[in-house]
Amino acid sequence: MCMSAIDTLGRGNTFVRTHPSLSLVFLVGFALGVDLVHGLYTGRIPLENVSRLFWNGLLVGLILGLAGIGLSMTYSILNFANFSHGDLITVGAFSGWSVTYLLAGAGVTEFGTRLLIDANLNVTVLGDPVAVVAGLVLASILTILIALVVDRLVYRPMRDSSGISLLIASIGVALVLRHLVAFVYRAHTRGVTGSERVDILPVLEGTGDVSVNTATLMIVAVALMIGVHLLVQRTKLGTAMRAMADNQDLALITGIPTERVVTWTWILGAGLTGAAGFLIVLERGTLDFNIGWGLLLLIFAAVILGGIGSIYGAIGGGLVIGLTQSLSTIWIPSDFATPAAFSLMILVLLFRPSGLFSGVTTA
Amino acid sequence: MALLEVSGLDAGYGDLQILEDVDLEVDEDEYVAIVGPNGAGKSTVMKSVFGLATYMGGRIAFDGEEIGELRPEAIIHRGLGYVPQDDNVFPSLSVEENLEMGAYILPEVPGDRLREVYDRFPILEARKTQTAGNLSGGQRQMLAMGRALMLDPALLMLDEPSAGLAPDLVEELFDRIDAVNDAGTAILMVEQNASEALRRCDRGYVLVQGRNRYVDTGESLLENEQVRQDFLGG
Numbered sequence: 001m002c003m004s005a006i007d008t009l010g011r012g013n014t015f016v017r018t019h020p021s022l023s024l025v026f027l028v029g030f031a032l033g034v035d036l037v038h039g040l041y042t043g044r045i046p047l048e049n050v051s052r053l054f055w056n057g058l059l060v061g062l063i064l065g066l067a068g069i070g071l072s073m074t075y076s077i078l079n080f081a082n083f084s085h086g087d088l089i090t091v092g093a094f095s096g097w098s099v100t101y102l103l104a105g106a107g108v109t110e111f112g113t114r115l116l117i118d119a120n121l122n123v124t125v126l127g128d129p130v131a132v133v134a135g136l137v138l139a140s141i142l143t144i145l146i147a148l149v150v151d152r153l154v155y156r157p158m159r160d161s162s163g164i165s166l167l168i169a170s171i172g173v174a175l176v177l178r179h180l181v182a183f184v185y186r187a188h189t190r191g192v193t194g195s196e197r198v199d200i201l202p203v204l205e206g207t208g209d210v211s212v213n214t215a216t217l218m219i220v221a222v223a224l225m226i227g228v229h230l231l232v233q234r235t236k237l238g239t240a241m242r243a244m245a246d247n248q249d250l251a252l253i254t255g256i257p258t259e260r261v262v263t264w265t266w267i268l269g270a271g272l273t274g275a276a277g278f279l280i281v282l283e284r285g286t287l288d289f290n291i292g293w294g295l296l297l298l299i300f301a302a303v304i305l306g307g308i309g310s311i312y313g314a315i316g317g318g319l320v321i322g323l324t325q326s327l328s329t330i331w332i333p334s335d336f337a338t339p340a341a342f343s344l345m346i347l348v349l350l351f352r353p354s355g356l357f358s359g360v361t362t363a
Numbered sequence: 364m365a366l367l368e369v370s371g372l373d374a375g376y377g378d379l380q381i382l383e384d385v386d387l388e389v390d391e392d393e394y395v396a397i398v399g400p401n402g403a404g405k406s407t408v409m410k411s412v413f414g415l416a417t418y419m420g421g422r423i424a425f426d427g428e429e430i431g432e433l434r435p436e437a438i439i440h441r442g443l444g445y446v447p448q449d450d451n452v453f454p455s456l457s458v459e460e461n462l463e464m465g466a467y468i469l470p471e472v473p474g475d476r477l478r479e480v481y482d483r484f485p486i487l488e489a490r491k492t493q494t495a496g497n498l499s500g501g502q503r504q505m506l507a508m509g510r511a512l513m514l515d516p517a518l519l520m521l522d523e524p525s526a527g528l529a530p531d532l533v534e535e536l537f538d539r540i541d542a543v544n545d546a547g548t549a550i551l552m553v554e555q556n557a558s559e560a561l562r563r564c565d566r567g568y569v570l571v572q573g574r575n576r577y578v579d580t581g582e583s584l585l586e587n588e589q590v591r592q593d594f595l596g597g
Contacts, residue, residue, distance in 0.1 A: 246454055250452075252415075254510065255468045
């Protein structure tokens, strides 16, 4: 055996002895990788399944990432974990789809039925493009308005309170928002969108296609993420947000109008969250008042896994959680998909306690 | 009329009173040092001017105008710059972004001021794309001063600028502060290195237990036997 191979084995041996748990994780990952390749080669795992699961995971990941950016921003600028964030998603979903239904169903059904999204119009992106775009934009704007009102009434008077007090207040806000939505729209689940499967984005020959709704979600989510990146890194406001995330007192004595930056943080974070709420429904096709609350835990997992406070951490964490949840069903029953994603989060945090992107500049 | 006028100031943190009846003046172009033992309330004077300590009474005026109730951005707008002792740069921002934040209240970054700051502290230009968190202690102090100078303040307040710096860097830093003062900016400096501060300043205040104890020219305070014994180690 040549010297370099002996050296490599020696280094591997040392690594296993010094990092036994990490070695076990690598071993399990390697075994799963080998099994996947073997399964694809022998036909035991159909390529079409893997492709479908990958796209599903990517979609969920993009939604979690988009919604997580707002959560991460409010954490880094306002120093609290906002538990009402999930219900801002719900607000965005309901308000946006109300607008879409009002426009798409004009002249077809009554105003009230459309406003409460009860008309069953089966809206599609290609069939009602103007209504969908208007719904997306208004979902953002209305969520921003709600977030600013909540900040004015609840969080601003508590600006100097501890993170725990603000967290508890945000749970109260979450309950109020959710039950207001349930009161106005009632608590049933409704079908909202129609399906349009068009072969507009062939992935691999024979591996299926992507629907127009899915493609819309992906394009809009990625565009919004690029937009946030440019805003945070290239504009004066974005630099002030990063400065405030670094040191609020210093920002104050440097002359940065901190309250104005906080307002813009809500505008940006809530705008993205409202858009995420609208897009989730575009993909899922159904809507109920628990939609955001159900996602909140996964969004927290994504944000913590990525490194709370970093917008890139939120995006990266979202993709890791989404893909793990989806691809894990190759090996385990789908009931265990979410626990698998959380297990991966715990594993990552064991080795990198402050998350994958900790220390990367943020909003 | 003095540029900065503090009279009968009572201040502290929460319910804890630190300063009692403190008077202080800084004239245009003047170089004033505040020295005194640890816990004397030296930094609290500066924090009070910027509303970062709890105001309990007295008067703080800048250029003849009462500023006690103003927000920090309004105080900065009137020509007062402040460099705190610790955590005085934004570590995740680049050096140039730190300087740009110093001019946030202006619609655009003044190119001539940025040029002047780079001429005054050439190391900052050499490191302008580096994140401030990677700078050495001395470079951070220069960056913090540079950021405060971006608005060409009439008065620059420096809180213990030499804290934690190696002796050779301290000398260099004090030379640069002298140069800023020579260029027409008044300086109010809190300093633990009392001998050096009093040697360089026009006027000095010795603060003890939150009260004015001595006020005189720097030179006279250095020669004052009592001051030498009590605060300058003989």
